[in-house]
Amino acid sequence: MNALPRTGREAAELLRARETSASELTDLAIERARADTHNAWLLVSDDHARAQARAADLRLRAGDAPPLCGVPWACKDIIGTKGIETTAGSRILDGYIPSYSATVVRRLDAAGAVMIGKTNLDEFAMGSSSENSAFGPVKNPHDATRVPGGSSGGSAVAVAAGQAVFSLGTDTGGSIRQPAALCGVVGVKPTYGRVSRYGVVAFASSLDQVGPFANDVETAAIVCEALFGVDENDATTMALPAESLREGLSDGVKGLRLGVPREYFIEGMEPGVERAVRAALAALEREGAELVDVSLPSTDHGLAVYYIIQPAEASANLARYDGVRYGLRVAGSDLADTYRRTRGEGFGPEVKRRLILGTYALSAGYYDAYYSKAQKVRTLIKREFDEAFAKVDALVTPTSPSVAFAIGAKVNDPLTMYLNDAFTLPVNIAGLPGISVPCGTSDGLPVGLQFIAGSYREATLFRVAAAYERIAGPMEVAA
Amino acid sequence: MTGTAAPYALVIGIECHVELATSSKMFCGCAARWFGAAPNTLVCPVCLGLPGALPVPNRRAIELAMTAGLALHCEVPAHTKFDRKNYLYPDLPKGYQISQYDLPLNTAGWLEIAGDDGRPKRIRITRAHLEEDTGSLHHDGRGTLVDFNRSGVPLLEIVSEPDISSAREALRYLESLREILIFAGVAEFRLEEGGARFDVNVSIRFDEGGETRWPPQSEIKNLNSFRALEEAVAYESARLWDEWHAGGDIRTRRTKVTVGWSPERGRTFPQRQKEEVDDYRYFPEPDLVPLSPAPADVERLRAALPEMPVEQRARFVRDHGLSEYDARVLVSDRALASFFEDAVRAAGGEPKQVANWVTGELLRYLKEGNGAVSAAKVTPAHIGELVRIVKDGTISNTAAKEAFAEMWVSGKAPRDVVESKGLAQVSDEVQIRAAVDAVVAENDQAIATYRAGKPQVLGALVGKVMKRMGGKANPAVVTSVLRERIG
Ligand SMILES: [Zn+2]
Numbered sequence: 001m002n003a004l005p006r007t008g009r010e011a012a013e014l015l016r017a018r019e020t021s022a023s024e025l026t027d028l029a030i031e032r033a034r035a036d037t038h039n040a041w042l043l044v045s046d047d048h049a050r051a052q053a054r055a056a057d058l059r060l061r062a063g064d065a066p067p068l069c070g071v072p073w074a075c076k077d078i079i080g081t082k083g084i085e086t087t088a089g090s091r092i093l094d095g096y097i098p099s100y101s102a103t104v105v106r107r108l109d110a111a112g113a114v115m116i117g118k119t120n121l122d123e124f125a126m127g128s129s130s131e132n133s134a135f136g137p138v139k140n141p142h143d144a145t146r147v148p149g150g151s152s153g154g155s156a157v158a159v160a161a162g163q164a165v166f167s168l169g170t171d172t173g174g175s176i177r178q179p180a181a182l183c184g185v186v187g188v189k190p191t192y193g194r195v196s197r198y199g200v201v202a203f204a205s206s207l208d209q210v211g212p213f214a215n216d217v218e219t220a221a222i223v224c225e226a227l228f229g230v231d232e233n234d235a236t237t238m239a240l241p242a243e244s245l246r247e248g249l250s251d252g253v254k255g256l257r258l259g260v261p262r263e264y265f266i267e268g269m270e271p272g273v274e275r276a277v278r279a280a281l282a283a284l285e286r287e288g289a290e291l292v293d294v295s296l297p298s299t300d301h302g303l304a305v306y307y308i309i310q311p312a313e314a315s316a317n318l319a320r321y322d323g324v325r326y327g328l329r330v331a332g333s334d335l336a337d338t339y340r341r342t343r344g345e346g347f348g349p350e351v352k353r354r355l356i357l358g359t360y361a362l363s364a365g366y367y368d369a370y371y372s373k374a375q376k377v378r379t380l381i382k383r384e385f386d387e388a389f390a391k392v393d394a395l396v397t398p399t400s401p402s403v404a405f406a407i408g409a410k411v412n413d414p415l416t417m418y419l420n421d422a423f424t425l426p427v428n429i430a431g432l433p434g435i436s437v438p439c440g441t442s443d444g445l446p447v448g449l450q451f452i453a454g455s456y457r458e459a460t461l462f463r464v465a466a467a468y469e470r471i472a473g474p475m476e477v478a479a
Numbered sequence: 480m481t482g483t484a485a486p487y488a489l490v491i492g493i494e495c496h497v498e499l500a501t502s503s504k505m506f507c508g509c510a511a512r513w514f515g516a517a518p519n520t521l522v523c524p525v526c527l528g529l530p531g532a533l534p535v536p537n538r539r540a541i542e543l544a545m546t547a548g549l550a551l552h553c554e555v556p557a558h559t560k561f562d563r564k565n566y567l568y569p570d571l572p573k574g575y576q577i578s579q580y581d582l583p584l585n586t587a588g589w590l591e592i593a594g595d596d597g598r599p600k601r602i603r604i605t606r607a608h609l610e611e612d613t614g615s616l617h618h619d620g621r622g623t624l625v626d627f628n629r630s631g632v633p634l635l636e637i638v639s640e641p642d643i644s645s646a647r648e649a650l651r652y653l654e655s656l657r658e659i660l661i662f663a664g665v666a667e668f669r670l671e672e673g674g675a676r677f678d679v680n681v682s683i684r685f686d687e688g689g690e691t692r693w694p695p696q697s698e699i700k701n702l703n704s705f706r707a708l709e710e711a712v713a714y715e716s717a718r719l720w721d722e723w724h725a726g727g728d729i730r731t732r733r734t735k736v737t738v739g740w741s742p743e744r745g746r747t748f749p750q751r752q753k754e755e756v757d758d759y760r761y762f763p764e765p766d767l768v769p770l771s772p773a774p775a776d777v778e779r780l781r782a783a784l785p786e787m788p789v790e791q792r793a794r795f796v797r798d799h800g801l802s803e804y805d806a807r808v809l810v811s812d813r814a815l816a817s818f819f820e821d822a823v824r825a826a827g828g829e830p831k832q833v834a835n836w837v838t839g840e841l842l843r844y845l846k847e848g849n850g851a852v853s854a855a856k857v858t859p860a861h862i863g864e865l866v867r868i869v870k871d872g873t874i875s876n877t878a879a880k881e882a883f884a885e886m887w888v889s890g891k892a893p894r895d896v897v898e899s900k901g902l903a904q905v906s907d908e909v910q911i912r913a914a915v916d917a918v919v920a921e922n923d924q925a926i927a928t929y930r931a932g933k934p935q936v937l938g939a940l941v942g943k944v945m946k947r948m949g950g951k952a953n954p955a956v957v958t959s960v961l962r963e964r965i966g
Binding site for chain 1: 495524527528529530531532533534535536563564569572573574575587758760761762765766767768
C-alpha cells in the first residue's frame with residue numbers, strides 16, 4: 001500500500017477485509033506527514049499514534065469496532081492533547097503540554113481513531129491564510145506559492161495531500177470552510193452548541209466551533225456523529241437526541257428549496273469563482289432542487305459585527321497568557337514589565353492587532369457604540385437567517401470570493417484579508433451549521449461551494465452536500 | 480453618633496464578600512473548603528484557567544445565592560447572567576473574573592437593625608451577586624507564590640446602600656447579615672478562616688459656614704474582621720476630617736480614594752490602584768448561558784427558607800409570651816430554637832416553663848460539656864414530658880432537676896427516671912399528716928409565733944415537713960394540711 005485510503009468508508013472496508021491494518025495505515029500516514037513539504041505539521045506524534053493503532057487493531061480483530069476505528073487523523077494544534085505539545089501556533093505557548101485532552105479528542109480516542117499529529121495554523125486561529133503562524137506559513141498543495149486558506153490551513157492540507165483520512169479544525173469565522181474551499185476538500189462548521197469546546201484553546205467563545213475536514217461528505221458526517229453531543233464540561237452544548245447524519249445522504253435534492261442569497265454574489269468576486277458557483281446552481285436545479293432568490297440585507301454588516309465581537313472576546317480569552325503559570329515568560333523589572341515583555345514577545349502582529357481592537361471595543365465610553373451595537377446587529381442577522389429558513393431548506397453560496405492567493409499578497413492589508421471570510425462569518429454570527437464542498441476549479445485552483453442550514457439541521461446540510469458531491473464527482477488528491 | 484458627638488455625620492456603605500457553603504467550587508468540581516489545605520491541591524484545569532478550560536455553573540451555588548437574596552427581601556430578576564470582569568493580576572488565572580455586572584441575581588433588598596437611636600432601622604441592600612474568588616498570594620524569601628486553592632470558590636457580594644451612620648451600626652448590620660446568612664444555611668461566615676471580607680465606603684458630611692459639605696468617600700478595602708472594620712472606620716473618618724481642615728486634596732478631589740487597613744499600625748494607607756483599573760471592560764460571559772429563574776423554583780426556595788431570627792424572636796415574644804432575653808438566647812442558635820419549639824409541642828403548651836428548662840438546665844449542661852444541641856441525649860420530647868409531670872404534680876421542681884441530671888447522662892425518659900429513682904411526690908394526706916404531726920410536736924415555739932400573727936413562719940415549717948419526707952411531699956398538700964392543723 002502506498003497511498004492512504006481517500007475516505008473513511010474505504011479505510012473501514014480495507015480494515016475489515018484485513019487488507020490492511022490500523023498499524024499499517026498509521027505508519028503510512030506518519031511517513032506521508034514526515035515527507036510533507038507544505039509546513040502543514042507542527043508535530044508528528046509517532047509513539048502515541050502507533051500505540052493507538054495497536055489498540056485499534058485489537059478492537060478491529062474483536063469485530064465490533066466503530067467506523068473510525070484505526071483511521072488516521074490530523075489535529076489542528078489549537079485543540080488540546082494530553083501529554084502532547086499544543087501551541088495554538090504561538091510562541092507564547094511554545095512548549096506547553098496540556099494536562100488534559102479536549103473533549104473532541106477524547107471522543108475520537110473512544111472511537112478508535114488514530115491521531116497522527118498536530119497541524120499548523122494561524123496563531124490562535126487569527127487569520128485566513130495560515131501565514132500568521134509563529135512557525136512559518138503553510139503552503140497550498142495545489143500550488144506551493146499560494147496559501148491554503150486559514151486558519152486551519154494545516155488540517156486542510158493534511159487531508160488534501162493524502163496525509164490523513166480526516167482532520168479536525170476550528171471555525172470562528174470560516175476557518176474550516178475557507179481553507180476547505182481553497183484546498184479542494186470538504187469542511188464542516190457545525191451548529192454552535194453541537195460540539196464541545198472544552199479543551200480547545202479559546203479564540204472567540206461565542207463563535208468558535210470544532211469541525212472536520214475530509215475528502216468526501218460521508219466521512220465528514222461519520223466524524224460529526226462521533227463529535228456531536230452534549231458535554232458536561234461545556235455549558236453551551238445542547239442535549240439533543242443522537243441522530244444519524246448518514247441516513248439521508250443518498251436522498252438527493254429533488255423537491256428541496258435552496259435559497260440563493262443575492263448579497264453573496266458581490267462585486268469583487270473572482271469571475272472564475274462566480275462561474276463555478278453558477279454552474280453548480282444550475283446542476284442542482286437540473287437534479288430537481290428549486291432555487292429560490294432570497295435576501296439577507298444585513299450581510300454587509302456581518303464583517304463589522306464580527307470584527308467587534310471576535311476581538312472583544314479574544315481580548316479576554318488571551319489575557320491568561322501572562323507568563324505566570326505556563327508557556328513563555330520574559331522576566332521584566334516588575335510585574336507589569338513582565339506582562340509587557342512576555343506578551344510583547346509572545347504574540348505576533350495579527351494577534352496584537354486584534355487584542356488592541358477588542359480591548360478598545362470594550363472600553364468604557366465605547367462599549368455602547370461598538371460591542372453593544374454589534375450584539376444588536378447580531379440579533380438582526382440571526383433573524384434574517386431565521387426568516388430565510390422559513391422559506392427554504394438550505395442556502396447555497398460561494399464559500400470564498402477568491403481562490404487561493406499568493407503567499408504574502410494580502411498579509412500587509414488586513415482589510416482585504418478579512419474580506420476572505422465575508423461569506424463564511426455570518427454563519428458563525430448566527431450560530432448556524434455550514435459546509436464547504438469542492439465545486440470545480442478556476443485557473444486550476446479549487447473553488448468551494450457553501451451550504452448553510454438552520455440550527456441543528458446538519459442532516460439536511462449533509463444530504464444536500466452529498467447530492468452535489470455526486471454531481472461534481474471526486475476532487476483529485478493534490479500532489 | 481454615640482458617645483461624644485463628632486462634628487460630622489458618617490455615611491457608610493458596605494460591600495460584603497461572603498463564601499457560600501457549597502461543597503464544590505463555583506465553576507468546577509474541586510472542593511470549595513480551601514482553608515488549611517496544602518497549596519495548590521484543590522485545583523483543576525478550570526480553576527487554574529488552563530487553555531481550553533470552560534466554566535460549568537454550580538447549581539447549588541446559584542440556589543444558595545437566591546436563598547440569600549430571598550432572606551434579605553431582595554427581588555429576583557426575570558433574567559440574570561454572568562459577565563467577565565477583566566484585569567490582570569497573578570492571583571487571577573484567566574485574566575478575568577467571572578462576576579455579574581448589570582443583571583445581578585438579587586436586587587433591591589433590605590435588612591433591619593437597631594439604629595443608634597434604639598429604633599429599628601432598615602439598611603437597604605442594592606444588590607447581591609455571585610462571583611468567583613481569586614487565588615491568594617504568599618510572599619516569602621524566594622519571592623511571591625500563588626496558591627489557587629481559593630480560586631473559583633463561590634462568593635456572594637452583598638452591596639448595601641450608604642444607609643449606615645456609625646461604626647456601631649456597621650457592626651450591627653454585619654452581625655445581622657451574618658446571622659441571617661447562617662440561619663438560611665447559605666454561608667458559614669467563618670471570619671477566622673477568611674470566609675468573609677468587607678470593603679467599606681466611608682464619607683463625612685457636615686455644615687461649614689451654612690453650607691453642607693460632603694467630600695468624596697474613602698473605600699477601605701479587604702477588611703477581614705469586625706474589629707478591623709470598627710477601627711478602620713473610626714480612623715478613616717477622623718483622617719478625612721483632619722485632611723479637610725488641613726486644606727488637603729480632599730477639598731478639590733472629585734473621586735473616591737482607595738485605602739488599605741494596617742491592623743498592626745492601626746491606620747489606613749493609600750492603596751496602589753490594581754493596575755490602574757477604573758475600567759474592567761465588563762461584557763457578558765460567552766461560555767455561560769443567561770439564566771431566567773423559574774418562578775416555581777423561586778417559590779420552592781422561598782418555601783424552604785427558615786424563619787429569620789428577627790422574625791422568630793418577635794414571634795416567641797408575641798405568641799409564647801417569652802421575655803426578649805429568653806427569645807434572644809433561644810434564637811441565637813437555629814438548633815436551639817427548633818429544640819424549644821418541638822419541646823413546647825411535646826409539653827402541649829407551657830412555653831415559659833419549657834423556655835426555663837431550655838435556657839436554664841439544658842444550656843448549662845451543654846456549656847459544661849461543650850456539646851451541641853443536636854448531640855444531647857435529652858430530647859425535646861423529654862423536656863415536654865418533664866414539664867407535664869411537674870405541672871400535674873407527679874414530681875416537684877427540685878426532683879425534676881434531679882431527674883434532668885439523670886436524663887442528661889442516660890438519655891432515659893423522665894417517667895423512667897422518676898420511677899427508678901423514686902422521685903415521685905407524695906400527695907397522700909395520711910402520710911403527710913403523720914409528718915405534719917411530728918413537726919408540730921417538735922416546734923412549739925414556731926407555732927406560737929405563727930399563731931401570734933406571723934404567717935411567714937409557715938414557710939419554714941413546710942420546709943421541715945418536706946425534709947422529713949425526703950423532699951418527696953407535694954408542697955401544696957403539705958401547706959394546706961399544716962394550715963389546717965395549726966391555724
Ligand atoms: Zn477546579
